[in-house]
Amino acid sequence: MIELEHVERDFWVGDETVHALADVSLQIPPGDYLSVMGPSGSGKSTLLNVLGLLDRPTRGSYRLEGIETTTLSEEQRAALRRQRIGFVFQAFHLIPRLTAAENIALPMVLAGIPPGKREQRVAEVLQSLNLSDRAGHRPDQLSGGQRQRVAIGRAIVMQPALLLADEPTGNLDQHSGQEVIALLEQLNADGITLVIVTHDARIGQRAHHRVHMLDGHIHSDEQDHAPA
Amino acid sequence: MRLPDLLQYAERSLRGAPARSLLMLLAMSIGVASVILLTALGEGARRYVIGEFERLGTDLLIMLPGRNETTGGPPPLFGETPRDLTIDDALALLRHPSIERIAPVSIGNSPVSFGSREREVTIIGSTSDFFPIRHIAVAIGRALPQMPAERQLNLAVLGWRLKKELFGNQRALGTWVRIADRRFRVIGVLDPAGESLGLDLGDMAVIPVASAQALFDNPSLFRVLIQARSKEEIETARKAALETIRWRHDGEDDVTLITQDAMLSTFDRILRALTLAVAGIAGISLAVAGILIMNVMLVAVSQRISEIGLLKALGGSESQVMRLFLTEAVMLAGSGALLGLLLALVGMQLLNRLFTDFALIPPLWAAPAAVGVALATGLVFGVMPARRAARLDPVQALARH
Numbered sequence: 001m002i003e004l005e006h007v008e009r010d011f012w013v014g015d016e017t018v019h020a021l022a023d024v025s026l027q028i029p030p031g032d033y034l035s036v037m038g039p040s041g042s043g044k045s046t047l048l049n050v051l052g053l054l055d056r057p058t059r060g061s062y063r064l065e066g067i068e069t070t071t072l073s074e075e076q077r078a079a080l081r082r083q084r085i086g087f088v089f090q091a092f093h094l095i096p097r098l099t100a101a102e103n104i105a106l107p108m109v110l111a112g113i114p115p116g117k118r119e120q121r122v123a124e125v126l127q128s129l130n131l132s133d134r135a136g137h138r139p140d141q142l143s144g145g146q147r148q149r150v151a152i153g154r155a156i157v158m159q160p161a162l163l164l165a166d167e168p169t170g171n172l173d174q175h176s177g178q179e180v181i182a183l184l185e186q187l188n189a190d191g192i193t194l195v196i197v198t199h200d201a202r203i204g205q206r207a208h209h210r211v212h213m214l215d216g217h218i219h220s221d222e223q224d225h226a227p228a
Numbered sequence: 229m230r231l232p233d234l235l236q237y238a239e240r241s242l243r244g245a246p247a248r249s250l251l252m253l254l255a256m257s258i259g260v261a262s263v264i265l266l267t268a269l270g271e272g273a274r275r276y277v278i279g280e281f282e283r284l285g286t287d288l289l290i291m292l293p294g295r296n297e298t299t300g301g302p303p304p305l306f307g308e309t310p311r312d313l314t315i316d317d318a319l320a321l322l323r324h325p326s327i328e329r330i331a332p333v334s335i336g337n338s339p340v341s342f343g344s345r346e347r348e349v350t351i352i353g354s355t356s357d358f359f360p361i362r363h364i365a366v367a368i369g370r371a372l373p374q375m376p377a378e379r380q381l382n383l384a385v386l387g388w389r390l391k392k393e394l395f396g397n398q399r400a401l402g403t404w405v406r407i408a409d410r411r412f413r414v415i416g417v418l419d420p421a422g423e424s425l426g427l428d429l430g431d432m433a434v435i436p437v438a439s440a441q442a443l444f445d446n447p448s449l450f451r452v453l454i455q456a457r458s459k460e461e462i463e464t465a466r467k468a469a470l471e472t473i474r475w476r477h478d479g480e481d482d483v484t485l486i487t488q489d490a491m492l493s494t495f496d497r498i499l500r501a502l503t504l505a506v507a508g509i510a511g512i513s514l515a516v517a518g519i520l521i522m523n524v525m526l527v528a529v530s531q532r533i534s535e536i537g538l539l540k541a542l543g544g545s546e547s548q549v550m551r552l553f554l555t556e557a558v559m560l561a562g563s564g565a566l567l568g569l570l571l572a573l574v575g576m577q578l579l580n581r582l583f584t585d586f587a588l589i590p591p592l593w594a595a596p597a598a599v600g601v602a603l604a605t606g607l608v609f610g611v612m613p614a615r616r617a618a619r620l621d622p623v624q625a626l627a628r629h
């Protein structure tokens with residue numbers, strides 16, 4: 001369960017204050033499929049970064065699985081990111097000198113998981129992504145869709161509860177984009193909480209839970225009846 | 229993060245920028261190699277000098293007239309001139325059982341001529357024991373004969389270069405040369421093989437000590453070389469010699485005795501200090517390499533900002549990111565040091581082949597110290613870039629491209 005209460009995030013540019021998030025309150029139940037839509041600059045990415053513990057609210061409360069995160073130390077926030085949260089970025093952010101398998105294994109390497117266990121889990125993930133034959137390829141030897149699938153593999157390798165995707169199809173053609181969305185929705189169907197930031201209305205409409213943002217505010221928060 | 233993973237990650241990042249990494253490796257290895265080579269030179273010089281001294285014998289005492297103020301004790305109240313150190317003083321030393329033999333030495337410069345050729349050389353007046361005490365041999369003819377030291381006898385043993393310059397390839401033995409205004413019969417020529425530190429066996433001539441005193445009109449000896457019966461008896465011999473002279477000089481301690489050991493340890497100290505100084509100078513190149521490492525690591529950090537953001541997003545903490553970049557710096561320094569060791573080894577082989585009678589051996593501490601300083605440099609100069617990486621804001625870092 002994710003609970004945001006009166007969350008604000010201010011940026012100071014020169015002597016002007018930008019309210020990237022202004023009084024945002026939001027609840028995301030476990031297993032939710034949430035899309036965040038809105039025009040550019042409306043605060044979507046900032047919201048996602050706060051949810052992912054990469055950014056800290058200026059004011060307000062953010063509880064993740066009952067833990068108040070705003071008072072945690074940097075070390076504790078890193079640990080939560082490592083164990084509970086996966087990120088998917090528009091720009092993939094794969095490390096070019098590492099192979100697909102090594103990129104996917106990176107969070108486990110950072111977590112200090114021994115190689116044997118790592119290899120087993122990475123093979124599993126590659127299998128589920130249909131990328132087993134690409135395990136030894138470096139990012140520049142993969143297509144855009146394949147790269148984003150590798151990035152998704154990296155995001156889920158630690159089996160997090162929360163998967164955050166910021167414009168995951170932004171750099172992809174329509175076909176690859178559809179594949180990636182289908183993959184994310186499959187993961188959500190398997191139980192992961194999925195938050196997708198997009199400005200593509202067709203993608204956004206697919207989610208059961210839809211938030212529209214405007215100037216840092218939540219403009220609308222619609223929810224279909226949760227499937228039982 | 230597990231150590232092997234940490235090392236592997238660092239290694240692959242370094243391989244990712246080969247030109248940069250190689251440059252740093254080179255700088256570090258040159259620093260390490262120069263420390264080792266220069267200290268090896270210093271240490272080689274020290275061993276050479278010590279070896280030369282030891283060849284002279286460590287059972288040797290040297291007596292000189294006058295009190296050496298640096299040996300301690302208050303200077304005499306009255307500006308008395310020391311009594312002459314005479315041949316009789318020297319001979320009196322022989323009475324003591326711990327003293328094996330002595331050689332009184334009188335010294336001066338004088339022209340030596342044969343026919344129309346003339347050379348100005350050092351004239352040493354001494355006795356037959358001078359030769360074994362200083363390990364000097366004659367190449368042709370014979371050394372000074374056994375005879376009473378007070379006796380003037382106009383015999384001369386010529387230095388090898390002096391002989392060559394006066395006689396060329398002509399026979400010198402049995403001919404008469406002129407030293408100052410006296411004529412001396414040549415009985416031998418010195419063997420250059422005995423040449424050692426501080427003793428030039430080329431431009432000199434050895435004559436009986438009494439003749440030299442007459443020649444230079446100086447009744448005081450320049451030195452008395454005293455050989456103890458053994459190395460163990462050198463202290464007994466020293467005390468005995470001092471006592472004998474004090475007794476003969478009405479209770480005055482007006483001679484100075486130097487042991488070969490004292491000189492040896494003085495040289496040893498000086499040369500060790502020199503080696504250290506040289507190591508310090510070479511160490512500066514290590515510091516320069518360290519600054520290079522810092523620069524290159526700063527560039528690496530700025531080129532890998534989005535990677536750093538990613539590592540943080542994947543759950544890497546500040547201390548982990550810091551450790552990653554520090555590992556890279558230390559790994560670079562370490563491999564540079566290893567390469568430097570190799571370079572030093574090759575350099576030493578080359579130099580040893582060039583200077584055959586002067587062995588280059590680095591002091592035991594040189595290699596570990598150089599490698600240690602290299603690693604420490606990598607660590608110290610890696611901290612700033614690593615900290616900069618660790619403190620990057622992940623959101624902004626990920627936004628960079």
Ligand SMILES: Nc1ncnc2c1ncn2[C@@H]1O[C@H](COP(=O)(O)OP(=O)(O)O)[C@@H](O)[C@H]1O
Pocket residue numbers: 011012013018019020038039040041042043044045046047624
């Ligand atoms: N680091 C920052 N410094 C200053 N202003 C920022 C920073 N990050 C975001 N902003 C501002 O906050 C607002 C929201 O940004 P963002 O969350 O990226 O919007 P979106 O993802 O919806 O396009 C924008 O006006 C943006 O300029």
Ligand SMILES: [Mg+2]
Pocket residue numbers: 044045046
């Ligand atoms: Mg955005």
